[in-house]
Structure formats: C-alpha cells, structure tokens
Amino acid sequence: MEKQKPSILNPSMLSLLAEMVLDEAIYKYRIESLYKRIDEALENKDEASFNQLTTELKQIQASRSVL
Numbered sequence: 001m002e003k004q005k006p007s008i009l010n011p012s013m014l015s016l017l018a019e020m021v022l023d024e025a026i027y028k029y030r031i032e033s034l035y036k037r038i039d040e041a042l043e044n045k046d047e048a049s050f051n052q053l054t055t056e057l058k059q060i061q062a063s064r065s066v067l
Helices: 011-043 047-066
Strands: none
Touching (some): 011 047
C-alpha cells in the first residue's frame, strides 16, 4: 500500500484554513472599528468612551498575543 501525502485540499484542512482566514478577518475588522470609534471619541472629547474603547482594544490585542 502506498501512503498518501496529506493534501491541502482535503476537507479537514480546507475547513481549518477557512476558519483561520475568517478569524483573521474578524480580528482586523474589530481592530479597525475600534480605532475609528476611538478617533470619534477623541474628536467629540468623550473621555468615558475613549477610556472604554481603548481598554477593549488593549484586551483584544492582549488576547491575540497569547495565541
């Protein structure tokens, strides 16, 4: 019997790859959205929103660096 080489086209690998791409897209969207909202809070001199949003940004970035 000849061993089959693992193929990137097998369903398990495609599913994993799709999940990784989706996770990255969601992460980038959340970061971009937070930066826009932080900018708006700065423009509006809304300190409470700025503090809340920057805390959320730091948490997301910290959780990402652990992975």
